[in-house]
Amino acid sequence: MYLINKWNEIMGPKDEYLEAQECKATKQAAYILLTGSIITLYYVIMLNQVASTTENPITTPLGASLIPVEYPLIATILIAGVASLSTQIKAGSFSSYKRFAEVDRIPWNFVTAVALLCGIILAVLTSGMRIVAEIQIVGFDQVAWLGDFAIGIVFFVIAFGLGFAFTACAIHSAIIRRRQSEIELDNLL
Amino acid sequence: MSTSDHDASRNERLRYARINAGLSQQQLADAVDATRQTIGLIEAGRYNPSLKLCTAICKTLGKTLNDLFWE
Numbered sequence: 475m476y477l478i479n480k481w482n483e484i485m486g487p488k489d490e491y492l493e494a495q496e497c498k499a500t501k502q503a504a505y506i507l508l509t510g511s512i513i514t515l516y517y518v519i520m521l522n523q524v525a526s527t528t529e530n531p532i533t534t535p536l537g538a539s540l541i542p543v544e545y546p547l548i549a550t551i552l553i554a555g556v557a558s559l560s561t562q563i564k565a566g567s568f569s570s571y572k573r574f575a576e577v578d579r580i581p582w583n584f585v586t587a588v589a590l591l592c593g594i595i596l597a598v599l600t601s602g603m604r605i606v607a608e609i610q611i612v613g614f615d616q617v618a619w620l621g622d623f624a625i626g627i628v629f630f631v632i633a634f635g636l637g638f639a640f641t642a643c644a645i646h647s648a649i650i651r652r653r654q655s656e657i658e659l660d661n662l663l
Numbered sequence: 664m665s666t667s668d669h670d671a672s673r674n675e676r677l678r679y680a681r682i683n684a685g686l687s688q689q690q691l692a693d694a695v696d697a698t699r700q701t702i703g704l705i706e707a708g709r710y711n712p713s714l715k716l717c718t719a720i721c722k723t724l725g726k727t728l729n730d731l732f733w734e
Binding site: 487488489491492566572575652656 | 696697698699700701703704706707709710712713715716
């Protein structure tokens with residue numbers, strides 16, 4: 475609670491219209507994620523059921539020819555992210571915090587912070603999950619620590635680069651859309 | 664009078680009050696912790712503000728809720 479209050483203090487006030495748009499985008503993403511997850515779950519259940527009733531265990535060469543479970547999950551996450559982001563951009567916003575909502579130029583420090591966060595999250599996830607997988611498969615003694623950290627660094631660089639470019643483009647599009655919206659509103663009055 | 668006429672007059676009341684107070688949309692937005700876009704949307708009748716924002720706008724412009732937002 476203290477950290478949230480401190481964060482809000484640093485970031486300043488929020489604009490209620492933009493906050494409402496942010497909630498709308500989040501709700502949209504949540505619906506897509508829920509739908510995609512349910513579809514994927516049913517897909518896995520049905521795969522296992524069909525494999526069991528037809529006596530074709532999936533852990534055979536047959537398994538390799540099926541659509542991997544990760545694919546619909548990745549598609550779901552991507553669609554949810556893009557849909558949510560495009561809803562916000564359409565409203566001319568990328569942040570409901572007033573200090574960022576009204577910028578006329580791309581705030582490069584904010585973009586760098588977001589890209590860094592993307593990089594760190596992906597690096598930790600990549601290294602961490604590889605280590606967890608290795609501990610279970612080959613045992614703690616056989617974990618390739620250096621290799622796992624090296625892969626984490628590679629993923630950090632990739633995520634930082636993509637995060638930087640993607641965030642900058644999204645903010646640029648939001649700024650253009652906000653200007654268009656302001657011109658439209660000026661013409662109405 | 665139709666509903667749209669009511670809305671139009673309400674939106675115009677806010678706009679006139681702001682202009683009479685000598686404030687631009689940006690200045691009013693800064694005073695009430697909103698963005699210029701939000702003030703523009705309220706004046707254009709495209710966004711219904713919360714009671715909190717209505718009150719802040721009224722205080723800034725020296726008006727009552729009745730003056731600006733009541734039919």
